[in-house]
Amino acid sequence: MGDISYPNTISVGTVVSEDVRENLFVPKSTPDSLAVIDGFLDEDNLASAVSSEIPKGLVRRGSFTRPETTGSTLNLDYFREPFDGSWTMSWDAAQERALAIPGCTRRFNIPWDDCKAVYISFRLEVVVDAGYGFDVGNGDYYDTRDNSGTLLDDGSFTGGTYGVNSDYPGETRLMLFYDGEPVKGVSRIIQNGVQGVAKPFNYSGTVDNPNDPMFSAVRHWSGSAIIDPNGPFGSGSYQLSASAADQLAKGFHNVSIRIAHQVYQVRVRTRHITVIPLR
Amino acid sequence: MPVTYTPPKEGDDLSVANMTSPFTALRTGVNALEEEDVEREALRDVHLPNLINTSRFTDGLCAVDESSGGFQEYANGLAMSGGSTFPVNLQGFSATASDPGGLTAPYGPLTEATISPSRYDEEGWRIVCNSGGTTYAIEVPCVAMELDGDDTYTGCLVRASCNFRRSSDSPGGANVAAYGISIGIGWEDTGGNKYVIERSVRHFSSSAVNRGDISTFAYIEDADLNAGVDRVTKFFLVFATCQLTPTAANVGYGWEAQVDNGIITVWPMRAGSL
Numbered sequence: 252m253g254d255i256s257y258p259n260t261i262s263v264g265t266v267v268s269e270d271v272r273e274n275l276f277v278p279k280s281t282p283d284s285l286a287v288i289d290g291f292l293d294e295d296n297l298a299s300a301v302s303s304e305i306p307k308g309l310v311r312r313g314s315f316t317r318p319e320t321t322g323s324t325l326n327l328d329y330f331r332e333p334f335d336g337s338w339t340m341s342w343d344a345a346q347e348r349a350l351a352i353p354g355c356t357r358r359f360n361i362p363w364d365d366c367k368a369v370y371i372s373f374r375l376e377v378v379v380d381a382g383y384g385f386d387v388g389n390g391d392y393y394d395t396r397d398n399s400g401t402l403l404d405d406g407s408f409t410g411g412t413y414g415v416n417s418d419y420p421g422e423t424r425l426m427l428f429y430d431g432e433p434v435k436g437v438s439r440i441i442q443n444g445v446q447g448v449a450k451p452f453n454y455s456g457t458v459d460n461p462n463d464p465m466f467s468a469v470r471h472w473s474g475s476a477i478i479d480p481n482g483p484f485g486s487g488s489y490q491l492s493a494s495a496a497d498q499l500a501k502g503f504h505n506v507s508i509r510i511a512h513q514v515y516q517v518r519v520r521t522r523h524i525t526v527i528p529l530r
Numbered sequence: 531m532p533v534t535y536t537p538p539k540e541g542d543d544l545s546v547a548n549m550t551s552p553f554t555a556l557r558t559g560v561n562a563l564e565e566e567d568v569e570r571e572a573l574r575d576v577h578l579p580n581l582i583n584t585s586r587f588t589d590g591l592c593a594v595d596e597s598s599g600g601f602q603e604y605a606n607g608l609a610m611s612g613g614s615t616f617p618v619n620l621q622g623f624s625a626t627a628s629d630p631g632g633l634t635a636p637y638g639p640l641t642e643a644t645i646s647p648s649r650y651d652e653e654g655w656r657i658v659c660n661s662g663g664t665t666y667a668i669e670v671p672c673v674a675m676e677l678d679g680d681d682t683y684t685g686c687l688v689r690a691s692c693n694f695r696r697s698s699d700s701p702g703g704a705n706v707a708a709y710g711i712s713i714g715i716g717w718e719d720t721g722g723n724k725y726v727i728e729r730s731v732r733h734f735s736s737s738a739v740n741r742g743d744i745s746t747f748a749y750i751e752d753a754d755l756n757a758g759v760d761r762v763t764k765f766f767l768v769f770a771t772c773q774l775t776p777t778a779a780n781v782g783y784g785w786e787a788q789v790d791n792g793i794i795t796v797w798p799m800r801a802g803s804l
Contacts, residue, residue: 255557266544274553285556293576298562305578305800308565314575363575367582368591370797372689436594439693439791442741471742475689477795479582482590529582529797530575 254295256283315530317362322523323354329510329517340513345424346433349509354521356507361528366499368479371427371506373524377470379423380516381443423512429478430497430504436483437476443514444468499528533559533567581800583682586673593670594793595660601695601790602639602660608712608772609653618772620714620728624654636724636768637664655716655726655768658692658792668692668792669766674720676761678752683798685752688715690767691745692792694734709736710772711787715748715794719760726768727754733772736787749799767794 258279259270273279278286287296329350338344355373427437478498498504506526510517535555538548565573584591609622623636633639638659659667668690675681694711714731718724730748750765752758771785 255561257553257557261546261549261553264546266546266549268544271544271549285560288560292560292563292573294579296561296563297573297577297579298564306565309573309578311571311575314578315581365580367580367584370795436596436791437793439743442695469742471739472693473743473745474691474793475795476594476793477590477592477797479584479587479591481584481588482592483594483596530578530580 254283255285255287258283313362316527317360318525318527319357319359320523320525321354321357323521325354325520327352327354327519327521329512329519331513331515334511334513340422340424340511342424342426342433342438345511346426346509349424349426349428349511351428351507351509352519352521355524356505357524357526358503358505359526359528360503361499361501363528363530364501366501366528366530368477368482368529369429369499369504369506370475370477370527370529371429371524372475372527373427373508374471374473374522375425375508376520376522377423377425377441377444377472378468378518379441379444379470379512379514380518381514423510423514423517425472426509426511427474427476428505428507428509430506434476434478437474439472439474441470441472441517444470535559582798586675586682586798587670587796588673589671591670591797592793592795593668595658595668595692595791596666600660601788602658603786603788604639604656604769604771605786606652606654606656606770607785608655608770619654620726620731622654623724623768624652624656626652633659633664637667655714655770657716657724658767658769658789660790667766668794669764670794670796671764672762672796674761674763676752676758677750677755678758679800681761683800685799686750686762686765687747687797687799688730688750688765688794689745689747689797690715690792690794691743692767692769692789694736694739694742694744695788695790709785710734711736711739711744712770712772713744713746714768715746715750716766716768717750717755717762718764718766719755720763721760723760724766725756765794765796767792 257274258277259267259274261270261274273284275285277284278289278291282291333350334348338348352375355375361369423441423443425439425441427434480499506524508521508524510519533556535552537552538544542548559567563573563577582591606624609619611617611619626635636655637657639656657667657669659669675683677683677685690713692713710733712731712733714726714728716724716726727748727750730746732744732746734744748754750762755762769787769789771787
């Protein structure tokens, strides 16, 4: 921006004083006169060697990165009520109803005009309580393991007359949102885990231990993504609607992991979400 | 660089000869400022080049699996270093030509494997990729570059992960102690040769991470590019199954595993001379 190339070339013929004045003093919309000295010097005015190797003496706190992080340690329980109603699970439907998860939500500031990318990293643990199974033939309730003790991981019972309680038919989906819009591909369908995380409901009267080392029901999601002008988020089915350049504009932005589900209860433990704008 | 020029004196002609030299000197001086030319800390962040020049990553710094609900079934076991004996060969890629979906080895799953404990279908790493073709591979291409600063960057911090959806042996099953899954970060040189950063390889018990995310990362420097000889053209995520407790009876034993939602991020670094 501040490259001094001079608006007028003084090379042949009679020197015009106005040309000299413009070269010296006149601020131009394209800052190419010596007027850039008055507060408009920038990268273009540095020695070329600096561009290939930035000297330590030039580095200032916050010049290149501005990391921020958030986390929490409490159990966050999401019951079915916020997601009640007659709706069929899909990515579109889940995105419309998704709630931001505290501890995995961050509002952050990009302080530069020329932000090149935003790095996002996060980690959380999820236990999905799918409710209870229902024996269609006998009208009995069963927990979410089959007769051999195998955890029924996909919410559907197999072999015989077992069925899923119609009150809790669905799935649990987590999604990364950036500036209020879903980021395509950065999402998870979380497999069901246990029955009775908070409320014992089990024909045997026992409560599952989600941390059981043999039948661990704690699902982990540690993810990362980079928003940049050339990245994968500018087109496709779950793109950010505006161009990535808008997502990198100077000012405040927000990022969050959101949840929508159609099960009985989902317990979330967030570890962190870290946002690093890169200049 | 000091700005040295001869200013016109009172009475000098306003001639081309008198003007050109000082203008040129001023332009050269101001366009090549160094820190010592100005008062300390006078230069602000706008005077600094960007830390990331994304022109070397024309497809972005990130790749994601866009299948959003689909998954891939891999049936490749880690290759062995000598036929069928340990130790494993962490540089071996699957050479099996292609699968019915048109994916070319070593991209994506070979077949739609049937989930049940069985021997592996093939040996060597596969690059995580859904059935949509290599367009959706979990890889980040870049303009061929060294990582010694001559090509802008002195290293790349690469992080990759995918969701381990299901194994062929349930947690608590008879073979769970022996079954493992492995991921790693690989790179390709200008000749199309593929390598794996061995320190990025992670082996997981299928019980420990059942239906959860598995991730790894590596800071890749010039020394990793075959001792600085080669240039990197892409980074990618590789996947294989493995056994964690090899015995003579089941060496080379692989199995099927389902994976979805792969993602890789590349953060190029300009560390300079630290």
